[in-house]
Amino acid sequence: MEVLESAAACHDALERARAAGRTVGLVPTMGALHDGHVSLVARARAECDVVAVSIFVNPLQFGDPEDMARYPRTLERDLLVCAEAGADVVFVPPVGEMYPSWPAPPATTVSVCGVSDRWEGASRPGHFDGVATVVAKLFAIAGRCRAYFGLKDFQQLAVVRQMARDLSLPVAVVGCPIVREADGLALSSRNVRLSGAERAAATVLARALAAGRGALATGARSGAEVRRAMRATAAGEPLVRLDYAVAVDASSLEEADAIDDVGAVRLLIAAQVGPVRLIDNSAALEGADDVHVGAATTGAVRQLERIG
Numbered sequence: 274m275e276v277l278e279s280a281a282a283c284h285d286a287l288e289r290a291r292a293a294g295r296t297v298g299l300v301p302t303m304g305a306l307h308d309g310h311v312s313l314v315a316r317a318r319a320e321c322d323v324v325a326v327s328i329f330v331n332p333l334q335f336g337d338p339e340d341m342a343r344y345p346r347t348l349e350r351d352l353l354v355c356a357e358a359g360a361d362v363v364f365v366p367p368v369g370e371m372y373p374s375w376p377a378p379p380a381t382t383v384s385v386c387g388v389s390d391r392w393e394g395a396s397r398p399g400h401f402d403g404v405a406t407v408v409a410k411l412f413a414i415a416g417r418c419r420a421y422f423g424l425k426d427f428q429q430l431a432v433v434r435q436m437a438r439d440l441s442l443p444v445a446v447v448g449c450p451i452v453r454e455a456d457g458l459a460l461s462s463r464n465v466r467l468s469g470a471e472r473a474a475a476t477v478l479a480r481a482l483a484a485g486r487g488a489l490a491t492g493a494r495s496g497a498e499v500r501r502a503m504r505a506t507a508a509g510e511p512l513v514r515l516d517y518a519v520a521v522d523a524s525s526l527e528e529a530d531a532i533d534d535v536g537a538v539r540l541l542i543a544a545q546v547g548p549v550r551l552i553d554n555s556a557a558l559e560g561a562d563d564v565h566v567g568a569a570t571t572g573a574v575r576q577l578e579r580i581g
């Protein structure tokens with residue numbers, strides 16, 4: 274496995290692979306890798322000849338410098354996880370490699386209108402510009418490839434797909450299932466910052482999504498009814514401060530009003546739990562695209578944890 278800090282070296286390594294007739298899979302991450310990330314690497318491994326993982330905590334997508342400072346960084350362990358999961362290249366650029374003018378932001382940034390506007394975009398102004406800009410750069414560095422993203426960040430996936438399409442980038446964006454703990458909590462690098470009580474309370478996000486699905490399964494056909502069901506569940510957890518819980522059109526991310534086609538609806542939720550902002554989402558149909566730890570991953574992270 275090659276560990277590269279230079280964008281040119283990463284570009285050259287992947288160009289060489291393509292010149293030799295090999296396909297390239299890219300998995301962009303911010304590190305602190307868990308089995309959700311490993312599932313993306315495993316999918317890329319299964320579908321591509323050469324797998325590149327990027328690890329970069331992108332300062333452009335953090336509004337709050339405190340949040341950025343507290344973001345977990347576990348590079349040594351991440352490299353072991355990448356090796357175990359079968360990565361061929363790990364790109365770990367220093368900030369100056371991605372943004373030479375930093376701390377001044379780059380002169381050129383990418384904004385995706387429409388799908389960025391609501392939900393995470395409204396709660397975290399500038400966040401999706403930061404995401405779209407860094408992913409556009411990673412796509413330029415990687416070149417023609419398949420790029421793997423988690424449905425966990427549903428709106429981010431929509432933003433990245435739109436960006437790749439609008440800029441005619443030679444990248445096929447692949448959305449991958451959400452990996453959850455046995456109790457339903459979606460894996461996130463931020464979960465390590467939850468106290469025991471907060472960790473227990475955090476399962477309410479998955480429970481609220483289940484309540485939304487339940488409402489639809491028992492005949493609710495308006496966004497308002499589904500929203501009420503999710504909110505009522507979330508309200509049962511005093512440690513959780515709900516930001517939004519909504520039923521949206523899965524393509525436009527506009528809030529659903531009357532629901533004719535349940536299959537076209539996505540449920541989104543975001544909440545502050547102690548020091549951590551958590552997001553989750555679900556198809557409107559029961560268990561449509563989620564997996565639990567161990568089911569679809571290589572278990573590489575768990576194995577490393579057992580080894581110590």
Ligand code: AMP
Pocket residue numbers: 301302303304308309310312313421422423424425426449450451452453459460461462
């Ligand atoms: P991050 O390191 O949080 O920026 O995430 C890197 C990639 O991993 C993104 O495409 C995320 O959507 C994906 N990801 C994060 N958590 C999960 C999860 N629990 N299941 C599946 N994919 C995930």
